[in-house]
Amino acid sequence: MISIVITVFAVLFIMGNSLSLLQVYGHASPITYDPSPNETIDAIQSVPDKVTISFTESPEPRASSIKVLNSNNERIDKNDLQVLDAQKSLSISLDKSKVVPGTYTxxxxxxxxxxxxITKGSYVFSVADGSIQNQQNQQNSTEISSGYSKNVTTTDNVILTFEISPNKAGQNTFNLSATHTNGTAVENIKNVFLEFNNPTKNLGPIVDTMDKINSGKYSSIGNYLSQNGTWEIKVTVQRIGDYDINQQFDVKVK
Ligand SMILES: [Cu+2]
Structure with missing residues (x-):
């Protein structure tokens, strides 16, 4: 009897340890970012000297990298990656002479x-300039027919309409609507995720969660399309009690 009790305790002890080992020794997931994803920095003078990302585990510097790219896919960092091991973070200095208003990946x-x-990812931030922003807003309001719009019917008879406005490098508004073929909104949606990849420029995955506007209608604003070119945009619609809908849209940004 005593030996059974000891065995049970021993098994519980080993299980407990291996569970905590799984939690301690894992891959490196990002925790904090500076600048933050989707942040708009209001002026060039406010751009930080460094980009810093902290992780759940210590990065191996010889096989890790951070690259900061402008909208022409040119690096604006100083290629001086540093590991702050105590904080499990990586940082790289920015060449401030190359920072102009615009979108950076x-x-x-x-x-x-x-x-x-190995884990990898991308995110964007932008640097604003009041006068340029005003010019862009004026341009946007005069371009009525610009943008991207596509309808697809999935194998389980859901119609997805995906729209991007103005569909140019920089800030865009993304809209998704999901309806049944009889015209009613898809009600059982839990989350809608967007994932952006630009394989020819090696950008991504950049991920975003859309906001619910109405039943079956989701929207998001951001600078995820940070450069011109062809982007693969994966839309994932998580449904309650149904399979996820996965749909890819190939979008040209000029
Ligand atoms: Cu891992």
Missing amino acids: INWIVLSKADGH
Whole structure:
């Protein structure tokens, strides 16, 4: 009897330890970002000297990188990657002489020292300039027929309408509507995610969660289309009690 109790305790002890080992030794997921994803910095003078990303695990510097790219896909960082090991973070200095108002993409790749796995991702931030913003707003209001719009009917008879306005590099508004073929809105949606990849320029995945506007209608505003070119935009519609809808839209941004 005593030996059974000891065995049960031993098994529980080992299980408890291996569970905590799984939590401690994992791949490196990002926790904090500076600048933040989708942040608009109001002036060039306010742009930080460095981009810093902290992770759940220590990055291996020889197999990790951060690149900061302008809208012409040119690096504006100083290629001086630093690991602040105590904080499990990576940082890289910006060449401030190359910072102008516009949209920037941060590409990061990290090899976790803990489990040897590679994680990667991208995100965008923008630098505003009051006068340029005003000019863009005026341009946008005069261009009535610009933008992207596409309808697809999925295999389980959901019609997805995906729209991007103005569909130019920089800030865009993304709209998604999901209706049944009889015209009624799809009601059982839990979340709608967007994932942006630009394979020819090696940008992405950049991810975003859309906001619910109405039943079956979702919207998002951001600078995810940070450069010209062909973007693969994956839309994932998570439904309650139904399979996820996965639909890719290939979008040309000029
Ligand atoms: Cu891992």
